[in-house]
Amino acid sequence: MEMxxxxxxxxxxxxxxxxxxxxxxxxTLVKEKAPCKTLLITDKNIEKxxxxxxxxxxxxxxxxxxxxxxxxxxxxxxxxxxxxxxxACFDHKLDRNSLIVALGGGVVGDISGFVAATFMRGIPFIxxxxxxxxxxxxxxxxxxxxxxxxxxxxxxxxYQPKAVFIDTETLSTLPAPELVAGLVEVIKYGVIKDAExxxxxxxxxxxxxxxxxxxxxxxxxxxxxxxxHVVEEDEKEKHLRAILNYGHTIGHxxxxxxxxxxxxxxxxxAIGMLYAAKIAIDMGLTDNTIFExxxxxxxRLGLPLHTGLKPEGIVKILYADKKVIAGRLRFIxxxxxxxVIISDQVTEEILYRVLSKPL
Ligand code: ADP
Ligand code: ZN
Numbered sequence: 001m002e003m004x005x006x007x008x009x010x011x012x013x014x015x016x017x018x019x020x021x022x023x024x025x026x027x028t029l030v031k032e033k034a035p036c037k038t039l040l041i042t043d044k045n046i047e048k049x050x051x052x053x054x055x056x057x058x059x060x061x062x063x064x065x066x067x068x069x070x071x072x073x074x075x076x077x078x079x080x081x082x083x084x085x086x087x088a089c090f091d092h093k094l095d096r097n098s099l100i101v102a103l104g105g106g107v108v109g110d111i112s113g114f115v116a117a118t119f120m121r122g123i124p125f126i127x128x129x130x131x132x133x134x135x136x137x138x139x140x141x142x143x144x145x146x147x148x149x150x151x152x153x154x155x156x157x158x159y160q161p162k163a164v165f166i167d168t169e170t171l172s173t174l175p176a177p178e179l180v181a182g183l184v185e186v187i188k189y190g191v192i193k194d195a196e197x198x199x200x201x202x203x204x205x206x207x208x209x210x211x212x213x214x215x216x217x218x219x220x221x222x223x224x225x226x227x228x229h230v231v232e233e234d235e236k237e238k239h240l241r242a243i244l245n246y247g248h249t250i251g252h253x254x255x256x257x258x259x260x261x262x263x264x265x266x267x268x269x270a271i272g273m274l275y276a277a278k279i280a281i282d283m284g285l286t287d288n289t290i291f292e293x294x295x296x297x298x299x300r301l302g303l304p305l306h307t308g309l310k311p312e313g314i315v316k317i318l319y320a321d322k323k324v325i326a327g328r329l330r331f332i333x334x335x336x337x338x339x340v341i342i343s344d345q346v347t348e349e350i351l352y353r354v355l356s357k358p359l
Contacts, residue, residue, distance in 0.1 A: 022170065043107065135220050136219075246332040271307060330344055331343050
């Protein structure tokens with residue numbers, strides 16, 4: 001078992017990563033939290049495969065557990081759903097010392113964390129992320145939220161879990177397109193911070209796709225470590241944390257224009273990373289190999305590379321974004337594999353030049 005410590009003074013916590021961890025969850029959890037009333041929140045897809053395994057291990061360890069399964073999907077991440085979850089908290093008589101367990105992908109993690117952060121001004125919660133995206137990204141860092149009709153993740157907070165439990169075996173039931181989209185964030189960590197991780201993905205490509213345990217352990221643990229370090233340096237997203245947004249500036253614009261329907265998050269980010277690399281090359285910050293190596297990995301993953309979107313549309317969304325500071329866009333640009341800079345030097349002219357050519 002790998003254990004990664006996220007050091008955030010009084011909000012510090014451990015991330016446990018292992019194969020088959022789910023069946024032994026209760027045994028590891030009692031080291032972190034005494035048995036108590038527990039609300040286990042999941043979605044119906046995940047309930048089918050893992051609901052009873054997790055309930056059993058918690059019960060065996062004397063946790064008084066009740067399970068609530070939401071409909072799957074981002075549309076459920078609303079205040080209305082949160083209200084039904086508060087009802088479940090009241091019905092099961094949760095108090096300040098109780099526990100909320102989030103078992104699922106990013107949607108379940110975000111809304112469960114939001115409910116945990118707000119019920120009685122905050123009760124303990126743990127994350128058991130079951131999608132690769134949630135394992136390497138959304139379950140770490142303490143961002144919890146629900147969507148508002150006027151914007152995604154607009155109602156939320158920073159609220160750290162008491163612990164995160166990652167079972168690599170859960171990926172065996174994750175639909176392949178979800179796995180591949182999650183891998184994009186792992187590639188992102190390689191580009192922003194870790195050339196060795198990037199090379200490892202290139203070399204162990206098939207081991208990863210075949211869900212070889214050692215390969216998964218390596219990429220998940222390394223990604224968690226990188227995200228943990230960045231979050232430790234910058235818990236509330238002031239500056240350094242921005243580097244995690246590599247590929248996300250254009251990625252978000254693509255998601256917004258297509259109403260979050262056409263592309264999975266990772267798919268949009270993959271396109272965003274490739275354009276960010278092209279921008280860096282256009283500005284003379286780096287050479288073509290930085291693009292070629294990312295392009296080759298993303299192509300091997302079979303991700304869509306053609307958006308058919310007009311540069312005007314993307315540029316308009318970029319300038320409407322809340323991250324524009326004094327009329328300037330902020331981009332994370334790679335200078336070599338493993339290193340990025342934060343730049344406000346990307347002009348409209350550069351954007352049009354780069355975005356008007358296919359990848
Ligand atoms: P993400 O984790 O990508 O942010 P979701 O929480 O919506 O987003 O999860 C993506 C989809 O994958 C959902 O339909 C969810 O039910 C499903 N899912 C997540 N983890 C697993 C798993 N381990 N096995 C099967 N399906 C899963
Ligand atoms: Zn992302």
